[in-house]
Amino acid sequence: MVVLLVVPIYMVIQYSFFDNVIINDNPVFVGFQNFQELLTNESFWVAVKNTLIFVGGSVIAHMIIGITFAMVLNTKYIGPKLQAMFRVIFSLPWMFTAAVIAVLWKMLLNPNGFINFLLVELNLSSTNLEWLASRDLALFSVTMINIWAGYPLFMISILAGLQGIQSQLYESSAIDGANHIKNFFYITLPQLKPILISLILLDFVWTIQQFALIWMTTGGGPIDATEILSTFIYKQGFSEYQYAMASTSAVILLVICTIVAIFYVRHQRGQE
Template sequence: MTTRARASTMAVPAQRRLQSWIKQSRGYLFIAPAVIFLLVVMVYPLANVFVTSFTQIDTRERTQEYVGLDNYAALLDDSTLWNSVRNTVIFTAASVVLHLLIGGVLALLLNEQWLSAEVRNFTRGVLILPWLFSTAASALIWGLLYHPFGTLNYLLMSSGLASEPVEFLGDRALALMSLVLVNVWKTFPFYMVMILGGLQSIPVELYEVSRVDGAGRLQRFRHITLPMMRPVILAISTIDIITTFGHFDLVKLMTFGGPIRSTETIAYYVWQTGFRDVNFGYGAAISVMMVVVLSIGVLVYLRMFTAREQMYGETTTAL
């Protein structure tokens, strides 16, 4: 065999290998932009926050000193942080329950066939309105409503339900729940629409068969609607927990965490510590703790739901 022929026979496997590699890599190349995007906007910031949480930053000298677990040790003694954890848990739990309750009830009503399509569409359009407002606009509207000289107090006092103005945002017993109410008002339409979508995807035949079998309205709701809606409820409540747990806007816009820290949430405390007090290391440690607590909470929640589904012999497809 000549040298040229030997080279030619060697080139064939190399070419095949290259073609094979390109064929195998094509999929990776297609997803590469998305992966790079995720690395840049998610993985890098998260990793950076994690690294920062072990440091103390001197912003004037622009130096970063490794302090080990000092920032995490400081978390344990920080009563302000634990107060904000408590407020966040209450804010999140109350918001999620009310979102599901109000969104669910309204979705069930809008799903009723005895209402004409025109009435249902019109009502749905009106109910979605709060969702269209920005958080700043919502805060402004509710700030005026809650005001000692505002509409709510006018109604309460003129109807004799209150003898003096109710301090919705100035009384620490009411302030947090007043914020919950604004949050619920602002975002319940999203949950209502999602639940309505889920309700409309339940096969009508199931209800017809159950009616033939003599099931009443309550039984149909309990044995058909609820089990069929479980994946949707699981998905939206998980989304709600995650978004509400990191809530910041309304606190910053309406109460600044007061009065007497009664509305201070973890996200607001992170902002105070990291951005306002320029203590990035400690702020990052609180953020990491927040992610860990939230992740554990969501995992426990999902596990509880999944276990319940397994008990009923159903599968979760929504997540």
């Protein structure tokens, strides 16, 4: 833990206050100058904006789709065998690695791929769309891919929560004349609240650090249409060799994730 976690974090924080680090034997202490330069960097704010859209869209969609599929699988109208089959099918995206997901969706979203074929056949589009090569569609496309890849975690966790809700609560509400909508908002959601808060906080941290999926599909492009903080940090360090700026960006990301982690720990303690 010390060698692989504590020491690297300390070094990155240290690098953020210096210039000419790693590739120079005489680093220069510049204080908060790197942070000032970064916060006036237009590319950094583009990455921040794209990250907010990517993370916000992913987390919200994960929650909505996860709740929907979990409730479908928890309904009494589907038999045990059919439920088992659907659980396997709905969980498949979570079993794939980022590399498999990237290759799969690059083929599906290819201009001559299945998605465009389907849209043209259904008369929903007159031309083959450049899903991953268009500045207008690329961010939307990678967000949809990430949503598809991540919703099973919510679905499985919420399904476990639904099965832990006492049936007497619904029976009592039925006696009082409550319908399914009222049951959802006054029984299901309040009972799922602890699980949902934990999932949202964890998903936020995982999604804001997403790198492999973006890098293997668009590489942050076209131009900077899908540039998020993780790809921005990588390019600063390993493409432009600006290790001080990369460290500064990483420190800012670390602070954001630490704040969310603090909220998560406090929430867990509150549950106990």
